[in-house]
Amino acid sequence: MTVPIDQHNEGVKKNVTFRVFRFNPQVDSKPYFDDYTIPVERGITVLRSLNYIKEHIDASVSFRAFCQAGICGSCGMRVNGRSQLACTTQVWDVLARSRDEGIIKVEPLRNLPLIKDLIVDMDPLVDKMKHYSNWIDSTMPEASMGKKEFLISEEEFLRYDKATDCILCASCVSECSILRANKEYVSPAVLLKSYRMNVDSRDSIHGQRLAELVKDHGVWDCTHCYRCQESCVKSIPIMDAIHGIREDAIESRGMKDTSGSKHAEAFMSDIEKKGKLVEATLPIRTNGVVWTLQNLLPMAVKMIMKRRTPPPPPLVKSAKGIKIFREMFREMTEHVKQDHKSHKK
Amino acid sequence: MKPFDVVIVGGGGAGLYAAMEAMKTNPSLNIAVLSKVYPNRSHTSAAQGGANAALANKAKNDTVEMHIFDTIKGSDYLADQDAVDVLCSEAPKIIRELENMGTPWSRMDDNTIAQRPFGGATLPRCCYCSDKTGHTILQTLYEQCLKKGVIFFNEYFALNLSVNGSRSRGLIAMNMKSGKVEAFPARTVIFATGGYAKMYWNRSSNAAGNTGDGQAIAFRSGIPLKDMEFVQFHPTGLRKSGLLITEGARGEGGYLVNKDGERFMARYAKEKMELGPRDLVSRSIETEILEGRGFDSPAGTYIHLDLTHLGADLIKSRLPQIREMSMQFEGVDPIEEPIPIRPTAHYSMGGIDTDNFGRTVMQGVYAAGECGCVSVHGANRLGGNSLLDILVFGRIAGHTAAEEAQQFEPGTISEGELKEQLDEVRGGMHSSGNYERYGALREDLGKTLASNVGIYRESSLLQKGIQEISELKERFKKVRVFDTSDVFNTNLMQVLELKNMLDLAETVAAGAYARQESRGSHTRVDFPVRDDVNWHKHTLATLVNGKVVLGEKPVTMGRYELQERTY
Ligand SMILES: Cc1cc2nc3c(=O)[nH]c(=O)nc-3n(C[C@H](O)[C@H](O)[C@H](O)COP(=O)(O)OP(=O)(O)OC[C@H]3O[C@@H](n4cnc5c(N)ncnc54)[C@H](O)[C@@H]3O)c2cc1C
Ligand code: SF4
Numbered sequence A: 001m002t003v004p005i006d007q008h009n010e011g012v013k014k015n016v017t018f019r020v021f022r023f024n025p026q027v028d029s030k031p032y033f034d035d036y037t038i039p040v041e042r043g044i045t046v047l048r049s050l051n052y053i054k055e056h057i058d059a060s061v062s063f064r065a066f067c068q069a070g071i072c073g074s075c076g077m078r079v080n081g082r083s084q085l086a087c088t089t090q091v092w093d094v095l096a097r098s099r100d101e102g103i104i105k106v107e108p109l110r111n112l113p114l115i116k117d118l119i120v121d122m123d124p125l126v127d128k129m130k131h132y133s134n135w136i137d138s139t140m141p142e143a144s145m146g147k148k149e150f151l152i153s154e155e156e157f158l159r160y161d162k163a164t165d166c167i168l169c170a171s172c173v174s175e176c177s178i179l180r181a182n183k184e185y186v187s188p189a190v191l192l193k194s195y196r197m198n199v200d201s202r203d204s205i206h207g208q209r210l211a212e213l214v215k216d217h218g219v220w221d222c223t224h225c226y227r228c229q230e231s232c233v234k235s236i237p238i239m240d241a242i243h244g245i246r247e248d249a250i251e252s253r254g255m256k257d258t259s260g261s262k263h264a265e266a267f268m269s270d271i272e273k274k275g276k277l278v279e280a281t282l283p284i285r286t287n288g289v290v291w292t293l294q295n296l297l298p299m300a301v302k303m304i305m306k307r308r309t310p311p312p313p314p315l316v317k318s319a320k321g322i323k324i325f326r327e328m329f330r331e332m333t334e335h336v337k338q339d340h341k342s343h344k345k
Numbered sequence B: 001m002k003p004f005d006v007v008i009v010g011g012g013g014a015g016l017y018a019a020m021e022a023m024k025t026n027p028s029l030n031i032a033v034l035s036k037v038y039p040n041r042s043h044t045s046a047a048q049g050g051a052n053a054a055l056a057n058k059a060k061n062d063t064v065e066m067h068i069f070d071t072i073k074g075s076d077y078l079a080d081q082d083a084v085d086v087l088c089s090e091a092p093k094i095i096r097e098l099e100n101m102g103t104p105w106s107r108m109d110d111n112t113i114a115q116r117p118f119g120g121a122t123l124p125r126c127c128y129c130s131d132k133t134g135h136t137i138l139q140t141l142y143e144q145c146l147k148k149g150v151i152f153f154n155e156y157f158a159l160n161l162s163v164n165g166s167r168s169r170g171l172i173a174m175n176m177k178s179g180k181v182e183a184f185p186a187r188t189v190i191f192a193t194g195g196y197a198k199m200y201w202n203r204s205s206n207a208a209g210n211t212g213d214g215q216a217i218a219f220r221s222g223i224p225l226k227d228m229e230f231v232q233f234h235p236t237g238l239r240k241s242g243l244l245i246t247e248g249a250r251g252e253g254g255y256l257v258n259k260d261g262e263r264f265m266a267r268y269a270k271e272k273m274e275l276g277p278r279d280l281v282s283r284s285i286e287t288e289i290l291e292g293r294g295f296d297s298p299a300g301t302y303i304h305l306d307l308t309h310l311g312a313d314l315i316k317s318r319l320p321q322i323r324e325m326s327m328q329f330e331g332v333d334p335i336e337e338p339i340p341i342r343p344t345a346h347y348s349m350g351g352i353d354t355d356n357f358g359r360t361v362m363q364g365v366y367a368a369g370e371c372g373c374v375s376v377h378g379a380n381r382l383g384g385n386s387l388l389d390i391l392v393f394g395r396i397a398g399h400t401a402a403e404e405a406q407q408f409e410p411g412t413i414s415e416g417e418l419k420e421q422l423d424e425v426r427g428g429m430h431s432s433g434n435y436e437r438y439g440a441l442r443e444d445l446g447k448t449l450a451s452n453v454g455i456y457r458e459s460s461l462l463q464k465g466i467q468e469i470s471e472l473k474e475r476f477k478k479v480r481v482f483d484t485s486d487v488f489n490t491n492l493m494q495v496l497e498l499k500n501m502l503d504l505a506e507t508v509a510a511g512a513y514a515r516q517e518s519r520g521s522h523t524r525v526d527f528p529v530r531d532d533v534n535w536h537k538h539t540l541a542t543l544v545n546g547k548v549v550l551g552e553k554p555v556t557m558g559r560y561e562l563q564e565r566t567y
């Protein structure tokens, strides 16, 4: 078994133009793009190309990077319009899908304040993590810690295992359709983290966290567009977390939340009728026609162009087993009503 | 600014545990954590394997004593035995504490924390969370710090200590978002800035920022560094990036193959073949490369880690991460072709000399984590012991600093001193006389270290290394910071990091040259055996009048006598 030395195609290089978003708040009144053309061999990532540009052509190109191994979450940016990690993205792969031949456009993440070039401010995300108590408030008092383990079943571990993969890279944040209209919206990553805490049996503030999540800008504002999940760099099923929180909210809080209740009603009538959500009409029913037109229409048009939009209502087929579902639903509403009564007492 | 009681430099596992513990020790204290990256981005997140603790969940007969012995033996008897006692006896407590605060440890069938075997350990005692142990520990600590309301100065770059004789007045740091140099007057400062193995540059598995900033700052302030010559190499780093391909690949049956198509491990470890101990496999690969049996490429010489014979099914089901990594970072699908690899600098055993409480020789200055050297790892760290080290000694340093803070007067840092710092830092921005590119210097530093102060060391090579490092330091004086802006000047940060690496590289090379023996990770071709008579001691590197001066410190012994280290 002799292997030729050039097996890894070291010789072959392609000229690639990186069209990089530039903005330095000290001197620029508005952003612009700079083109850098460099030869790139197979095996080179977008981050390594940017490093090369910074070292050899223009040292002022600014971006964050740290681990270079897809684990620290520093290097989130938009490559040809998609939010992803620069350090795990192969240039040749991007080229193969590039619309403009030989050109790769690199831009900062959206929905977070721009600092410089490809660097955005992460503080708003951290503030939201604080606001929604994205930590375990242990049922064990601090003084007793370190003495014995909680016993946790594999089944419970699996409930949050995937969610703890999140590296807070903010790719999902950048792609979120609601955040574009409303910067105060909780954010998919924070919903994911909140869910992870809520299903952990060691946590003691589940109710308090949930109460915050159902308020304005919280879990009911999500339009189920799935963009966060589609863009997650760790392939985390974020929507499971969002559904999980909603189900939990309805189950444990019923209809008593003023802001969320409209949405909850929409949600429940969807479930009852079709066995699944009619996403296209959800925003209208929750927020009213005017808000929807103002905030979501532009995005909806874009989504239709990209064929991303959920099918309009008549096309949504009733889920299989709808009878069983309706049965379950009736039970659930009974439950909620009971809950309601006992709360009023 | 109001003076702080405790300023912690570094938001990795060590820094965050220190912060938490300091707040717990005295909630009324004014505590701040500074970090050049958001704490959750720290390199602790890269640790996959796990952390050791004799919980005896998996092996019921495991004991703290066995953990202690394994650690001392692993260190090639250079660890201080009283420090190892602390490390291993605190281990079960600290792992449970993390569990109690929410770390999602993987579980055994009886619902207790899962443990697995790890190199150098007699029994399976490595606690893990899938392959993301460091990441989940760091998340937990960051979450708990947010909960406790720890004050974070994120994206602040520590520049220097402000020193008054034998006392520190506090820290000087640059706010990366504004480019301003700011004062952090403080009663106590804890350095927790992580390791320095990135000085081997693209022959290192470390994050770009593991440049030993804290060690360099302490060193420039006259605080001694201990055992700097000990740098651990991992056998299988990806050729282009240095990133790790874990032992799992060889565990599942991967072959190491040279350019003649030969499974060369047969020559070095006939029985264990690819599964020999880390240092042996690293040395074997290096020998193949040095003797011309590697593959040449613009990114350097390498050998093959061949998994193709394992078949697509096994690779997809058992080694999905490894496959993903080689596709993402090397563009190579291991199902179809071998992975190009070579040994990579992985962990720095040396660091700021501290006692068992995290104290340095300077009053009010402490260190913990990979940045410090207590020493619990001696000449060679065991896998799974460094996460433990950062937790245990991070906590101890936080506690000590909080308790002792009141003993020290907070210093004041003058505007003049800040101005001076700023001028110095921005000095490289002047166009006249500054033309060297940091990228080239950094690359050259990595190359000279890898070839002269690498896995195999030898007197004439080390001399060459020392010479080349000093030439690089000369060239560095002419380095140009091309980006002159204030806001988030990453060009400037990289230049400052390079300066730190250059200062530390000198201590690594000096220690390696002085130590005329082979011990743990330090292999001298010209002194191939361990020399307990002359070299059973720590080296201390101190900066005196701009020169590295080497001293020594005895090893604290205990219950275990010196023995030959065989596995
Ligand atoms: C790939 C890899 C795998 C590993 N796997 C394992 C394993 O399985 N088990 C194990 O036990 N160990 C493992 N290790 C080792 C272990 O991860 C590290 O030793 C440990 O995480 C170091 O933690 P720390 O808190 O000391 O430093 P770090 O986590 O590196 O944190 C350093 C902090 O200091 C800050 N900082 C640095 N310089 C400055 C400055 N100038 N100004 C301000 N802030 C600064 C950084 O921002 C960062 O927050 C592994 C290491 C690597 C590289
Ligand atoms: S599904 Fe919800 S959270 Fe996710 S991107 Fe769409 S609106 Fe945002």
Ligand code: SF4
Pocket (backbone or CB within 6 Å): A165, A166, A167, A168, A169, A170, A171, A172, A173, A188, A189, A192, A231, A232, A233, A234, A235, A236, A238
């Ligand atoms: S959920 Fe996924 S995309 Fe979003 S921050 Fe976490 S890892 Fe990144």
Ligand code: FES
Pocket (backbone or CB within 6 Å): A064, A065, A066, A067, A068, A069, A070, A071, A072, A073, A074, A075, A076, A085, A086, A087, A088
């Ligand atoms: S640099 Fe850490 S995720 Fe890309």
